[in-house]
Amino acid sequence: MADFDLMRELALDGGGKILLLVMDGLGGLPRIEGGPTELEAAETPNLDRLAAQGTTGRIVPIRPGLTPGSGPAHLALFGYDPVEYLIGRGMLECIGIGMKIGPKDVAIRGNFCTVDGGGVITDRRAGRIPTEKCIELVEKLRTIKVPGYEFDVEAVQDYRFGVVIRGAGLSGEVDDTDPQQTGKKPLPAKARIPEAGKTAELMNQWIAQAGEILKDERPANMVTLRGVSMDPNLPKFAEVYKLKAACVAVYPMYKGVSQLVGMDVIETGAHDKPEDEFRRALAQFEAGYDFVFCHIKYTDSRGEDGDFDAKVKVIESVDAALPVLLQSAARPDVIAVTGDHSTPATYKSHSWHPVPLLLWAPGTHLPDRATRFGERECMGGGLGLFPASDLMPVMLAHAKRLQKFGA
Amino acid sequence: MADFDLMRELALDGGGKILLLVMDGLGGLPRIEGGPTELEAAETPNLDRLAAQGTTGRIVPIRPGLTPGSGPAHLALFGYDPVEYLIGRGMLECIGIGMKIGPKDVAIRGNFCTVDGGGVITDRRAGRIPTEKCIELVEKLRTIKVPGYEFDVEAVQDYRFGVVIRGAGLSGEVDDTDPQQTGKKPLPAKARIPEAGKTAELMNQWIAQAGEILKDERPANMVTLRGVSMDPNLPKFAEVYKLKAACVAVYPMYKGVSQLVGMDVIETGAHDKPEDEFRRALAQFEAGYDFVFCHIKYTDSRGEDGDFDAKVKVIESVDAALPVLLQSAARPDVIAVTGDHSTPATYKSHSWHPVPLLLWAPGTHLPDRATRFGERECMGGGLGLFPASDLMPVMLAHAKRLQKFGA
Known part of the structure; x- marks a missing residue:
């Protein structure tokens, strides 16, 4: 996990802008033997292009084999070892x-x-x-x-x-x-x-x-x-990462966890579509935010419903909205796309399976051989398989926001 | 490694049945440059089918570069960090x-x-x-x-x-x-x-x-x-994993370590062949055991002898006996096949090289692109390269024996 003393020492008060796009419960499983997962089945030309240009990998939400709840899974994405940093059930x-x-x-x-x-x-x-x-x-x-x-x-x-x-x-x-x-x-x-x-x-x-x-x-x-x-009084983003961070999420749970780590929670509409959330994210970059956490809920919801096709459609709708982000002048320098955990439709629940990750940061990413964004393609990815709680330093590095360690 | 407090909290008292099949010293090295390892040279149609259907990876027995003895290597497979949990030499x-x-x-x-x-x-x-x-x-x-x-x-x-x-x-x-x-x-x-x-x-x-x-x-x-x-008084399988566990091994050393972690040691014959051990394993599942550790000694012995071809033959005899397991109605839900360490015939001794792993659990495994079971094929596997002491939670997860962590 992100070692906060190291982060405090090394984080720079400047650098690239970072978007962390979390499709909740993104990871999936094949519906039939030999078939694709939800993400692999989805038509995602924009995500595929980002994966082909950028670098990929997979994250382990908590520990190998552990299925996370949404709270701990997001804490991990934000760099907090969720086994160490507990948020009470109340x-x-x-x-x-x-x-x-x-x-x-x-x-x-x-x-x-x-x-x-x-x-x-x-x-x-x-x-x-x-x-x-x-x-x-x-x-x-x-x-x-x-x-x-x-x-x-x-x-x-x-x-x-x-x-x-x-x-x-x-x-x-x-x-x-x-x-x-x-x-x-x-x-x-x-x-x-x-x-x-x-x-x-x-x-x-x-x-x-x-x-x-x-x-x-x-x-x-x-x-x-x-x-x-x-309130567990977690170290805050501004203090440990030197990031002015905002949360664009529709569901209260994710707003709440973001608030606990010191993000500003942006007003959203209950019926926001991905393109609405992307527009709100862009507005935050324009307003001077360094980091935006953008949360898409319905990948998880459709996985929990056990509706493979509907989960595919949610992923496709996110992909279709991506040009809003990519074609904007306020486009962030680093885009990470992943999930907080897997929610295979075949499971109808969260699972422990590692989650595909793509990281796109022209000029700082080392492209790997992935040509698409999907579970199997990410298995050979350049970022490997690593704990979700290490993603923050990796994103900061790609945004050139971390100093050299030692002389 | 398996955090035992987490395991105690999350392990369910029910779920799928698990077979851990350990071919001692399974990992090997090519005998000639460009050639296959022992496992790659072996004709293993059954293991290959399990690898193709299931998921693969590699385990690091202790730490990168460390060559384990049999005691620590097995403790790691059972979820105990062998650097922390020491069994005295006596x-x-x-x-x-x-x-x-x-x-x-x-x-x-x-x-x-x-x-x-x-x-x-x-x-x-x-x-x-x-x-x-x-x-x-x-x-x-x-x-x-x-x-x-x-x-x-x-x-x-x-x-x-x-x-x-x-x-x-x-x-x-x-x-x-x-x-x-x-x-x-x-x-x-x-x-x-x-x-x-x-x-x-x-x-x-x-x-x-x-x-x-x-x-x-x-x-x-x-x-x-x-x-x-x-007796180091190790946490026991029943207490930490909620598993009723049995050991099917021919050599006293492996029986002894299994006993120290709370497995019941099943009577075996000194001349048991792999199919005999598999039949004994099946009998334990039928008798209500949740977890059977099945140990094959002679892969290691032939590696220690420096006899590449004989090690290949041992692997082939294990593969040939697998239908006994796979075609039984008492077939376990999760089958993990690996070694405790590598014993390359070219070394005539244990080595530190990561050990190939296949995990087959229809319905819960995420198939990767491996089509065979072998060192090189497992390098791109879906489970990645991870410490042997994390294998237990991974097997438990595939058997749906772990609750969600946090809300």
């Missing part, structure tokens, strides 16, 4: 739905659950109530008052919601109240360190009121709270 | 000849040596006495009595023997008695920590008696003891 859940979380706030994942007359949990997920019901119950939970503190609650999906606590002296060092099995009562929130006592006490007050409010509901008549966490 | 020697070593026992390598009238060593290897003589002298050493403790002695080869001490309060923290040069007396066994004082004292009692018994022998009239060690 943070990820609340970031993922776009909740505002300040540096002193606590973020928590909440579950609705079912308890019997004795307060014993009979269903940890309250029969997986529909999201509409969740929204309705969250509305009620918002009426809870805990003096001196703000409890912000948002529905996530089904039985899940997010809670952000705002106020003085909070800590993330509080254990889950979910006992992880039915037949037990929810646990009281318990501090792991003395400094977290206040937070645990506030959570217990809030849970008691939630129980009162929900007592006549069925099946969601109680809550459990999990993944209590705070 | 343990390896005694395991290697099939001695039983309990968790509280101490294992030691012994040498017969020659001393002059003043007790000064004149030959540290007693003129390399033949193994038959060693066996005869070991018989005499077995008569030594040390009250309250059992000293088990077994001949190894030439002037070498193994000693296992059994009893209460033992420790491996005792220095060697071999002064490492002639012209000096054997050193007394000396404890490195106070808790090892008893063990050192027992060893000195035993050595004194050995000197008495051997005093009229020539040239082997004394002994030195080295590599005092205990």
Whole structure:
């Protein structure tokens, strides 16, 4: 991974402009034996030209064999070893739905659950109530008052919601109240360190009121709270890489992670197409940004759906929009195109398979023999197979933004 | 290497069945310039088909350039960084000849040596006495009595023997008695920590008696003891990987290392052929095992002999036996074929060269462009070149036995 002390020492306050284009879940698998992957099946004349002119390789998202969630996978692309730099589950859940979380706030994942007359949990997920019901119950939970503190609650999906606590002296060092099995009562929130006592006490007050409010509901008549966490205070892009960085993403989750590493999050439209995102990215370069992270969500979504053809179409739509970028005078000097992980349609889920990468930086790239952008073509690529968390220094180098190490 | 905390967190208690087929010393070198290696020269239609359908790569046994012994090389294949997880030399020697070593026992390598009238060593290897003589002298050493403790002695080869001490309060923290040069007396066994004082004292009692018994022998009239060690208490397969694992190997050394990582060692015949070992492996899958390590010794033996053609024939015999495995209903879901290290016939010894690997897991492998199994073909493989100690997570991933890391 990017060694931040090295980066701080070597990063220059100037150089080329960098675009990191992430097609979420880009990597795939053949649908039939001997057939192409999604990326290989897609008609991608623009990406193929970049791959042929530039250099290619593959990245290992976390470690060989490990399938990443979206949070750790993006941290890795940003140069943070995700095994070392952990974002709490509560943070990820609340970031993922776009909740505002300040540096002193606590973020928590909440579950609705079912308890019997004795307060014993009979269903940890309250029969997986529909999201509409969740929204309705969250509305009620918002009426809870805990003096001196703000409890912000948002529905996530089904039985899940997010809670952000705002106020003085909070800590993330509080254990889950979910006992992880039915037949037990929810646990009281318990501090792991003395400094977290206040937070645990506030959570217990809030849970008691939630129980009162929900007592006549069925099946969601109680809550459990999990993944209590705070801003992990990650080293920031400006400080470690000397980059003024912006995020162009449509989904809240990716905006949230970008914010945690110090990127400015650019306003986007909920229905932005790739060309819209590319135009927004160009506008940031014109506005003086050095680095833009541009995130395409739907490659992953269609992979998760198990829809091979639809994933192919998303890739083709990204390719078709590329001239917007490439023909602009504000075109960046370095373009890296990759995914945060693989999401093969045959899997309908994330996977551990290495992700193809192309890096195009006229004047600094060493072209390899790849003539197309695809899994198999990238296997012989000039950048080899390397950890995703090394991509940042590689991009910085291609942008001539790193000094020599040693004399 | 496999981060065991990650593995403990992510490994699922279910998924596909895995066969790790190790052809000892598989990797080789061309006998003549421009010629094939042993594996490339071998007719291996079955391995070639698996390589063509599956994915390939190469493993680095320990570190680039390091030639491993069999113990560390196997530890690496099992996911243990062999530089971090050391098995004492005494343990390896005694395991290697099939001695039983309990968790509280101490294992030691012994040498017969020659001393002059003043007790000064004149030959540290007693003129390399033949193994038959060693066996005869070991018989005499077995008569030594040390009250309250059992000293088990077994001949190894030439002037070498193994000693296992059994009893209460033992420790491996005792220095060697071999002064490492002639012209000096054997050193007394000396404890490195106070808790090892008893063990050192027992060893000195035993050595004194050995000197008495051997005093009229020539040239082997004394002994030195080295590599005092205990069971390294390695994390076990069931605990870290949630695998019920079995070892099918003919040689004691490999059984011993497998036992140290928590595999059940399956009874084999001294003259088992590859098809016999494959049948035993299948029987273990049928009996509910998730993981079988199947070890073929003779690739290494023929490499050590410097017999290129004989090594080719061993590889061909393994290939010819493969249908036993592949056509069985108990066929595992994931088959990895590799070696623990290279043993080029031109070297007549182990070497550091990366070892070819094929991984076949229909539905989860990403096929690469390899059409055969061989050193050069694997160089462009989809799994790249990676440390042997990462193979376990890669196999687990292909068996869908690892959860997602993070959200």
